[in-house]
Amino acid sequence: MIGPFTGTRSASGGINDSGPLTQPVDFRVGVGAGGFGQVHLVRIMTGSMGTITLVEDNSLTLEPDGSIQSTGQWAVIMLVSV
Numbered sequence: 226m227i228g229p230f231t232g233t234r235s236a237s238g239g240i241n242d243s244g245p246l247t248q249p250v251d252f253r254v255g256v257g258a259g260g261f262g263q264v265h266l267v268r269i270m271t272g273s274m275g276t277i278t279l280v281e282d283n284s285l286t287l288e289p290d291g292s293i294q295s296t297g298q299w300a301v302i303m304l305v306s307v
Contacts, residue, residue, distance in 0.1 A: 229249045230248050231245060231247045232246045233245060236272075242272035243272055244270065244272035244273070245270075245271055246268065246269070248267065248269075249267060250267060262284070263282070263283070264282070264285060264295075264297075265282050266280075267281075268281075275303065275304050276303070276304045277302070277304075278302040278303075279301055280300045280302065282297050282299070283299075
């Protein structure tokens with residue numbers, strides 16, 4: 226398990242906002258000598274315009290060249306303040 230951590234983030238373009246970034250938990254399950262594993266993480270970004278929560282579920286594969294290939298899915302959950 227890696228985390229939790231906190232930091233700051235900013236966005237510009239279609240949405241201009243900034244604020245804290247938190248990742249309460251990052252679970253890594255089964256990453257070992259075989260090079261396969263699962264990652265589930267949640268990131269929460271808050272700002273003056275509301276809250277965005279990013280949820281990821283990925284499978285990791287360790288490639289022969291030492292790089293890590295990640296495939297999976299993610300979802301964005303937004304709560305916008307008006």
